[in-house]
Amino acid sequence: MATHHTKMLIIGSGPAGYSAAIYGARAMLEPIVVQGLQPGGQLTITTDVENYPGFRDVVQGPWLMEEMQAQAEHVGTRMMWDTIVDVDLAGGSPFRAVGDSGDEYIADTVVIATGAQAKWLGVPGEQELGGKGVSACATCDGFFFRGKKVVVIGGGNTAVEEALYLTNHSDDVTLIHRRDELRSEKILQERLFASDKITPLWNKTVQRFVAGENGALHHLELVDTVTGETSTLEADGAFVAIGHAPATELFTGKLPMDDGGYLLVEPGTPKTEIPGVFACGDVMDHTYRQAVTAAGTGCMAALDAERFLATLEHAKAEAAE
Ligand code: NDP
Numbered sequence: 001m002a003t004h005h006t007k008m009l010i011i012g013s014g015p016a017g018y019s020a021a022i023y024g025a026r027a028m029l030e031p032i033v034v035q036g037l038q039p040g041g042q043l044t045i046t047t048d049v050e051n052y053p054g055f056r057d058v059v060q061g062p063w064l065m066e067e068m069q070a071q072a073e074h075v076g077t078r079m080m081w082d083t084i085v086d087v088d089l090a091g092g093s094p095f096r097a098v099g100d101s102g103d104e105y106i107a108d109t110v111v112i113a114t115g116a117q118a119k120w121l122g123v124p125g126e127q128e129l130g131g132k133g134v135s136a137c138a139t140c141d142g143f144f145f146r147g148k149k150v151v152v153i154g155g156g157n158t159a160v161e162e163a164l165y166l167t168n169h170s171d172d173v174t175l176i177h178r179r180d181e182l183r184s185e186k187i188l189q190e191r192l193f194a195s196d197k198i199t200p201l202w203n204k205t206v207q208r209f210v211a212g213e214n215g216a217l218h219h220l221e222l223v224d225t226v227t228g229e230t231s232t233l234e235a236d237g238a239f240v241a242i243g244h245a246p247a248t249e250l251f252t253g254k255l256p257m258d259d260g261g262y263l264l265v266e267p268g269t270p271k272t273e274i275p276g277v278f279a280c281g282d283v284m285d286h287t288y289r290q291a292v293t294a295a296g297t298g299c300m301a302a303l304d305a306e307r308f309l310a311t312l313e314h315a316k317a318e319a320a321e
Helices: 015-026 041-045 061-074 138-145 157-166 186-194 291-320
Strands: 003-011 032-034 078-080 084-088 095-099 104-112 116-118 149-153 172-176 198-201 204-211 217-224 230-234 237-240 244-246 277-279
Touching: 003 015, 003 078, 003 095, 003 291, 015 032, 015 041, 015 061, 015 104, 015 291, 032 104, 041 061, 061 078, 104 291, 138 149, 138 157, 138 237, 149 157, 157 172, 157 186, 172 204, 186 198, 204 230, 217 237, 277 291
Parallel strands: 003 032, 003 104, 032 078, 104 277, 149 172, 149 237, 172 198
Antiparallel strands: 084 095, 095 104, 116 244, 204 217, 217 230
16 A cells, blocks of 8 residues: 555546646646546447547547557656545545555545446346347447347437447347437437438337347347337347446535536536546536547646646745745
C-alpha cells in the first residue's frame, strides 16, 4: 500500500480520461490515471471506428484506445492498474481517494471520467446467453449474425440505429418495443419504417431469453404490455438497446446527479459543484455520448483544472504576503 500525491487525479480511462491526461501532462500537472475495471472504456468492446477525426481509414476501437493511452504516457501521465473504491471530496482540495489495491491518492484536483455502460433488462437467460446470442452492441457483434434472424429491444435512438445497422448483415430484423410509439428522432424512424428488412413489434417486453440444444439463443418469451398475453419469437441474435447507465455509484450523496444518475455540471463546462472536481465524457453527457465529444470535454476538464490550480496558487501566495 502506498500514498500517491498528484495535482490531477483522473478516474477512468476512456477517451475523456486520456484526453484530460494528455492536456494535464502537457500543463505539467503530472496526472495520475486510475484506469478502472475496463481500461480504455467502451471503445475497447467495439470494432470499427470511422467517425473519430484524423483517420482516413476505419480504425479498431481497442487500437485507438491503446494509442490514446500511449500518447498520455508519452507526455508524462502515470497509469495505475487500480480501481477507485472510495472518494472524499467534502473537505475541498486536496481530495482523497482510495483504490481497490489499498493505495491512497491525494489530489489537488479530481477529473471524473468513469463513463457509462449499457443497461440490461435483468431477465432470466440474459446474462447466461451473453456471447451466445445476447449482446448490447450491434456494431460489436452484428457481424456474427450474417444472414440470421435478429431482434433489437428498445425504442430510442440507439435501438433504431442498431436495427438499421443490423440490416447490413441480416434481412430479418425485428424491433421489439414496449410501447407503440418510438422515442427516437423522426429521421431515424423514417429510415426504419422505410426498410423492408425491419419489422417493428409493438407493446411487447421480453420476459426470458431461452437457449436451444446447442446452448445458444433459440427464442425469446414475450409479454404483451396491453393484453398481458405471452408469445415466443425465434431469434439467433438479440441486441438489448434500452439505454446506458453512468458509472456514478462512487459519487452517490457526494455530487449532484440527475434522475438518470448522470453527474450534473455547470452548463457548458465540466465543473461540478465542488471547486476542483470536474466531470467529463459519458458520465456527464447522456446526449451526445461520442468518443470525440468525450475527448473534447476531457480536454475542457484539464484546462479548467489548470485554471483552478493557478487560482489556488495565487490565493496561497497572497495569503502568505
Ligand atoms: P433512451 O433512454 O433514449 O431509450 C431507451 C429505450 O429503451 C426507450 O425506448 C425505452 O422505452 C426502452 N426501455 C428502457 N428500459 C426498458 C426496459 N426495461 N424494457 C424495455 N424497454 C426499455 O436510450 P438510447 O440509448 O436510445 O439513447 C440515449 C441518448 O443517446 C439519447 O439522448 C439519444 O438521443 C442519444 N443517442 C443519440 C444518437 C444519435 O444522435 N445518433 C445515437 C444513440 C443515442 P420507452 O420509450 O417506453 O421509455
